[in-house]
Amino acid sequence: MKSDIMTDQTSKLIHDGSEYELPVVRGSENETALDISKLRAKTGLITYDPGYANTGSCKSAITFINGEEGILHYRGYPIEQLAERSTFLETSWLLIHGELPTREELDGFTETITRHTMLHENFRGFFGALPKNAHPMPVTAATVGALSTFYQEAETEESIRQTIVRLLAKFPTIAAWAYKHSIGQPFIYPNNNLDYPSNFLNMMFSTPCEDYEVDPVVARALDMLLILHADHEQNCSTSTVRMVGSSQANLYASISAGISALWGRLHGGANQKVIEMLDAIAERGESAEDFVARAKDRDNPARLMGFGHRVYKNYDPRAKVLKQACTDVVEALGSSSQQLEIAMKLEEIALNDEFFIERRLFPNVDFYSGVIYKAIGIPVNMFTVMFAMGRMSGWIAQWLEMRRDPNFRIGRPRQVYTGPTRRDYVPVDQR
Numbered sequence: 001m002k003s004d005i006m007t008d009q010t011s012k013l014i015h016d017g018s019e020y021e022l023p024v025v026r027g028s029e030n031e032t033a034l035d036i037s038k039l040r041a042k043t044g045l046i047t048y049d050p051g052y053a054n055t056g057s058c059k060s061a062i063t064f065i066n067g068e069e070g071i072l073h074y075r076g077y078p079i080e081q082l083a084e085r086s087t088f089l090e091t092s093w094l095l096i097h098g099e100l101p102t103r104e105e106l107d108g109f110t111e112t113i114t115r116h117t118m119l120h121e122n123f124r125g126f127f128g129a130l131p132k133n134a135h136p137m138p139v140t141a142a143t144v145g146a147l148s149t150f151y152q153e154a155e156t157e158e159s160i161r162q163t164i165v166r167l168l169a170k171f172p173t174i175a176a177w178a179y180k181h182s183i184g185q186p187f188i189y190p191n192n193n194l195d196y197p198s199n200f201l202n203m204m205f206s207t208p209c210e211d212y213e214v215d216p217v218v219a220r221a222l223d224m225l226l227i228l229h230a231d232h233e234q235n236c237s238t239s240t241v242r243m244v245g246s247s248q249a250n251l252y253a254s255i256s257a258g259i260s261a262l263w264g265r266l267h268g269g270a271n272q273k274v275i276e277m278l279d280a281i282a283e284r285g286e287s288a289e290d291f292v293a294r295a296k297d298r299d300n301p302a303r304l305m306g307f308g309h310r311v312y313k314n315y316d317p318r319a320k321v322l323k324q325a326c327t328d329v330v331e332a333l334g335s336s337s338q339q340l341e342i343a344m345k346l347e348e349i350a351l352n353d354e355f356f357i358e359r360r361l362f363p364n365v366d367f368y369s370g371v372i373y374k375a376i377g378i379p380v381n382m383f384t385v386m387f388a389m390g391r392m393s394g395w396i397a398q399w400l401e402m403r404r405d406p407n408f409r410i411g412r413p414r415q416v417y418t419g420p421t422r423r424d425y426v427p428v429d430q431r
């Protein structure tokens with residue numbers, strides 16, 4: 001069967017005096033690619049592409065990014081419209097099912113998610129076994145992995161549907177409990193009368209002695225942050241989820257691996273690094289100009305965290321939405337934010353600086369997200385966990401898409417070997 005992305009075009013490769021034709025494939029937004037799936041069989045060659053920067057690892061109908069123009073769509077819908085008008089649960093449905101839900105579907109989905117938020121009581125002991133100062137990110141990765149020990153049913157369409165509900169429903173509880181564990185406070189159970197973001201905020205900030213009153217501005221800002229982080233096509237953590245899932249590992253295990261991939265400071269950990277950078281600048285009393293000068297200096301390890309992106313060579317559309325939201329939240333809470341002021345100054349300087357212009361380095365989603373999290377009281381070590389909460393729906397959608405692809409194969413890249421050529425073993429005393 002001819003693939004839906006195949007075109008009649010081919011490109012020619014000349015190697016060692018022989019000519020080979022490589023099919024050209026095209027996606028719905030006219031992105032073209034060379035199909036090299038038969039390259040090695042035909043020519044003996046493989047491709048060399050460190051960091052997979054030019055490699056399309058799959059075809060996908062979920063998220064479209066045009067990094068040159070700063071465009072991001074989920075299932076065709078612009079991120080700006082979803083951020084302004086949708087909710088995280090509606091957007092999750094969209095990502096997972098491909099279409100916006102009807103009113104009945106959305107109500108049913110919301111009801112089901114709301115009713116599956118509790119964790120098995122044994123998890124209290126599981127959390128208790130971890131050190132008190134454990135970073136919440138590995139705690140959540142371990143807990144999501146451990147969920148698979150509680151739900152060991154055979155993989156069927158129905159069990160996958162239940163797994164999806166459990167992951168989306170229980171993750172806020174896992175995240176809040178990871179935080180409560182880290183500060184030694186009692187766990188707060190989910191409250192079915194609250195919506196998705198408010199329930200999470202309540203589990204984070206209520207105590208048995210004092211109820212936390214959820215500010216609707218804060219709940220809305222959090223929901224919007226979740227939408228903005230929900231998917232971003234084949235980034236490091238999503239590719240990890242697909243890679244692990246390609247061995248037919250279950251969804252819990254695949255997503256646990258994705259959470260670990262997201263932890264790194266070049267990926268999800270960047271917003272924590274942004275806040276640390278802003279705080280350090282404030283503490284040193286350093287001017288924004290001086291810091292930008294250090295970030296440009298190749299002999300200095302400083303980098304302008306939250307700037308630059310592998311894909312976006314233009315303003316990240318999510319950063320644009322967040323910059324406005326940041327100002328709104330800070331204003332609504334009636335607080336001032338030194339971090340926001342420094343961030344805006346850094347941005348202004350960098351956007352007018354030749355170094356950043358030449359390299360097309362713009363603010364990415366992490367530049368402002370940390371400032372909002374701080375303003376609404378989320379501690380820095382929870383930032384990446386918040387990212388994972390949003391990305392959950394994207395990871396699920398990508399995993400499902402891969403597993404339902406009739407052509408799916410286990411992920412297994414090749415390499416260009418650079419080690420020693422064949423040599424004979426020498427016993428230790430003769431070396």
Ligand code: ACO
Nearest residue numbers: 266267268270295303304305306307308309310359364366
């Ligand atoms: N500050 C200063 N210089 C930078 C920055 C930065 N934030 N980002 C890139 N550069 C420079 C590099 O030093 C390099 O300069 P050179 O050409 O003189 O060697 C050039 O710009 C290209 O940068 P690379 O690191 O090669 O770009 P790459 O696509 O590999 O990396 C990355 C992208 C990792 C995001 C990078 O821009 C970076 O480290 N940014 C800061 C960390 C960050 O914000 N990460 C979050 C990414 S978004 C996300 O994961 C959700």
